[in-house]
Amino acid sequence: MTVMGIIGCRIFEDEIVHVLSNDLEVERIYLVKNEENIGLLNKLEAQGLEPVVLPVYEIRACLEQSEEFSVIVQLQEIGLHMNPSRLRSKTYTNLSLMSGFADGILLFYGLCGHAFSRMQTDFAHTGCSLQLLQDRSTGEPARPLEDCIAAALGGSSRYREILKSHSDTLFLTPMWALNWKNAFGVDDELLPGFEFTPENLKELGYRKVARVDTGLSYEPDFEKKIEEFALNFGFEVIEFEGSTEIAQQSYSLMQNMLLRPHLKPENILFKKSLKSFST
Known part of the structure; x- marks a missing residue:
């Protein structure tokens, strides 16, 4: 039995659907039963997948009777990044639960205010690989x-390069466009004293x-939501080409580390690039 865990922000919902629906090796997908996983469940089912939705303790019982390669997903609420200490506390709670039965856990997060700077040290005793x-x-x-x-644009360096000439720009992926109020902490005490208005945003540049x-x-209303946002704030709409490469590479590296630990990361990525070229 090999178990890979995923804990991530709902902002990465589409990327997680993408990597799971294109994974030919995963035999069973479990979703922790909670409100944050509802959108993920609907999208996975729309791709013809049949995730098993159960509370954490029932998932653990199922795994003990299985020899399959399984992936378990626990998404967390959008907007936690606005408060790094709250993000760390929530994530650590889920890590503590999942690391008890997962061989490795991939976090669909960036640095997020260095909320996870001590994660490797704090969970070293579990023997579970975290990334x-x-x-x-x-x-x-x-x-x-x-x-x-940065993940959507293909890396931190490209993101920083783009920001040099587009410091006046808000960047929205599909899940950001649909959930921007939660993502920016609008109508929340996380931004006390700041009103998210066109005037205030323009004052910020x-x-x-x-x-x-x-x-x-997976989100057919993406373009419509962007247009609505632009109209609401009086912004000009521009477009950048993004990719799922970082999400896919990170997922493949964790999966191969668990299933094929003898392979070096560079060999995994080289084989994947050859496969993409041949298709």
């Missing part, structure tokens, strides 16, 4: 991404909204 989304775009040693927009197209189409 944040990894940025390998520069050819240098892998390092955690800055945030979810924002003039544009970028539609980051990752090539995923």
Whole structure:
């Protein structure tokens, strides 16, 4: 039995659907039964998958009777990144539960205010491999991404380069566009004293909204939501080509580390690139 866990922000819902629906090796997908996983469940089922939805303790009982390669997913609420200490507390609670029966856990998060800076040390006693989304775009040693927009744009270095000439731009992926109020902490005590209005955003220097197209189409209203946002705030709409490469690479590396620990990361990525080229 090999068990891979995923704990992530709902912002990465589409990327998780993508990697799971394209994984030919996963034999069983479990979703922890909670409100945050409802959208993920609907999208996975729309792709023809049949996830098993159970409370954590029932998932553990099922795994004890199984020899399959299984993936367990626990998504967390959008907006936790606005409060790193709350994000760390919530994630640590779920890590404590999942690390008891998972061989490795991939966190669909970036650095997020360094909320996870001590994660490896704090969970070293569990023997469970833990990994944040990894940025390998520069050819240098892998390092955690800055945030979810960096993941969508293909890496932190490309994100920083884009920001040099687009510092007046808010970047929205499909899940950001549909959930921007929660993602930005609007109507929440996380932004005390700040009203999310066109006037205040323009005072901060924002003039544009970028539609980051990752090539995923699980949210058909993406373009409509971007237009609504732009109209509401009086912003110009621009577009950037994104990708799912970092999500896919990070998932593949964790999966192969669990199923094929003898392979080096660079060999895993090389084989994957050959496969993509041949198809």
